[in-house]
Amino acid sequence: MDSALFQENERTAAVTDERKIAHLGPFQTERGFEFSGIQIAYETWGQPNDARDNAILVCHALSGDAHAIGWWSRLIGPGKAIDTEKYFVICSNVLGGCQGSTGPSSLAEDGQPFGSRFPIISINDMVDAQALLLDQLQIQTLHAVAGGSMGGMQALAWSVRYADRVRKCFVTASGAAHSAMQIGFNEVGRQAIMRDPKWRGGDYPLNDPPRDGLAVARMLGHITFLSEDAFGQKFARRLQGKEAFDYHFGVEFEVESYLNYQGDKFTNRFDANSLLVLTRALDYFELKDLSPARAEFLFASFTSDWLYPPHQSETLHLMAKNSGRNSDHILIDLPYGHDAFLLDGEVQGSRLREFLG
Amino acid sequence: MDSALFQENERTAAVTDERKIAHLGPFQTERGFEFSGIQIAYETWGQPNDARDNAILVCHALSGDAHAIGWWSRLIGPGKAIDTEKYFVICSNVLGGCQGSTGPSSLAEDGQPFGSRFPIISINDMVDAQALLLDQLQIQTLHAVAGGSMGGMQALAWSVRYADRVRKCFVTASGAAHSAMQIGFNEVGRQAIMRDPKWRGGDYPLNDPPRDGLAVARMLGHITFLSEDAFGQKFARRLQGKEAFDYHFGVEFEVESYLNYQGDKFTNRFDANSLLVLTRALDYFELKDLSPARAEFLFASFTSDWLYPPHQSETLHLMAKNSGRNSDHILIDLPYGHDAFLLDGEVQGSRLREFLG
Secondary structure, rough: OHHHHHHHHOOOOOOOOOOOOEEEEEEEOOOOOOOEEEEEEEEEEEOOOOOOEEEEOOOOOOOOOOOOHHHHOEEEEOOEEEEEEOOOOEOOOOOOOOOOOOOOOOOOOOOOHHHHHOOOOOOOHHHHHHHHHHOOOOOOEEEEEEEEEEHHHHHHHHHHOHHHEEEEEEEEEOOOOOOHHHHHHHHHHHHHHHHHHHOOOOOOOOOOOHHHHHHHHHHHHHHHHHOHHHHHHHHHEOOOOOOOOOOOOOEEEHHHHHHHHHHHHHHOOOHHHHHHHHHHHHOOOOOOOOOOOOOOOEEEEOOOOOOOOOHHHHHHHHHHOOOOOEEEEEEEEEHHHHHHHHHHHHHHHHHHHHHHH | OHHEEEHHEEEEEOOOOOEEEEEEEEEEEEOEEEEEEEEEEEEOOOOOOOOOOOEEEOOOOOOOOOOOHHHOOOOOEOOOEEEEEOEEEEEOOOOOOOOOOOOOOOOOOOEEHHHHOOOOOOOOHHHHHHHHHHHHHHOEEEEEEEEOHHHHHHHHHHHHHOOOHHEEEEEEEEOOOOOHHHHHHHHHHHHHHHOOOHHHHHOOOOOOOOOHHHHHHHHHHHHHHHOHHHHHHHOOEEOOOOOOOOOOOOOEEEEHHHHHHHHHOOOOOOOOHHHHHHHHHHHOOOOOOOOOOOOOOOOOOOOOOOOOOOOOOOHHHHHHHHHOOEEEEEOOOOHHHEEEEEEEEOOHHHHHHHHHO
């Protein structure tokens, strides 16, 4: 194990079996907010080679965390496309998140959560924090950066902002900029939170957060992650644990039970202000130019993904080609909706393995 | 003017220029709830002919009202597809609604709003109330019944439940039963309302309703009414009244302003409990058999309508054919999303004119 990792393990109380915390010192956001210090939670799998040039940085989506080997188990692991026997794989929780990295629920210097004092951040800020982490891990050049959805935007930002540090860039189920509809869905989620009286302008006690607003936002999210087909196959019109309707506003259909369960469960692990901060970063993101990039690109999209429709990946592919980069776009015919980028190890995986090899 | 109409005008205080109120006496719902009396708000255009067989009943969608000549102005009027110079056109606010007909915000016998005491109702109940209205208007046979979305379900229910009273049935942007995804969207809207503390189990004062929950539900509704294309053409990534971001959680993009405006505006004209009752009726609706029907059918659907996708109309068309009915299904290529059924006077209109003629 390299010394930087060892150091982190030594000085960090919050370390679990796998999660490590990197203290990265002062950090200034793109918009000029100055943190006296930030911390980034991360995990790694595999080992760096002697040249330290076999690292792959994996970037997570909106509600993800550093535990990529969990949420991207179809792609990451021994012998898988992102082969942990071959590559040194790193994933960190984003700045602004709530899974160990500095975010709105972190305590500021006065011992209170940042809450409304947390700044607006950008995809670039997330990437800058990751770059500091890589410095600490003594990784100068990434063999690849890879991500889906919001993770794909981070990968794109890496390819432009740290062009010399990225050889290959894999972007799945993502886009160059949110469309009006994507912004609209995010805005409904934000309003569900901000119109919950428990949001209190962002300064709620962490043990009494705006759970209902956050749950509604998450329920909506879960609809946008699937497709009509996926919903139909998963739930159809089946009733929840009964043979006939009760005729009330409680749960009747399985799909209602599923959405409420997912919404409520989410409030135990996710901070409402983080959702605001991260969806804002998503909506602000607008990649206009890939010409600074030096990497080779692979884009993937899914026919049934109506949240990040394939034409957005095709646009990215054309941007890369027009900037003189090697690029490919694979359109994958699977019925899972946006979630396909998490679920498909096979098609995505075999092409990604080839791309990385 | 026929005597029933005249009577209504005489005895009803709430009559506006066009809206009339029919008091229909005791009413029992499918589920056995007994109203001591219901009232139905309605409007009419054109005149009944001597045989009283030129009536067309128009059925409104979730948030519609009796003023069909307003929300379906592309199809209804002098010389239009539903020609008010030729037909006697009737539209009533549904039972359970909040635009003049008996609904959860109506006062019960104790002088308080029904609120949580209002029963679960069905599409069949809406149709039964309309049938009583037609009795009062001395209309035995409908030349046609027509509706889109929830209105289409009412038209379908008419064709089966009152098979002998319906000659032609026009159903646009609708379906035989909600899919899991359609139920899911409704459930998110219901939860936005029911998780608003101001909902108070359904028994809120009418001057202090769960506005925020209702606004969020409506914002979500507005996204599902449009298509990605329609959103893109209408808003793109334009900012709201400024040239640069303010970097906050207030309105940045035009689409955010639009959705919030629509959501808030809706709370001034719509009752939250009505939204619960009507979305439940939508979700419960399941047409399994068109064989009792005697009408001729015309179905229309729109390529960009992902809320009521064209395959649901095709299924209805096949059900009608398999029941031996004359039936046609026109798939219309327009980019407006679900709203197309309200916006398209031309393609839908010319085929409908032919169908009715």
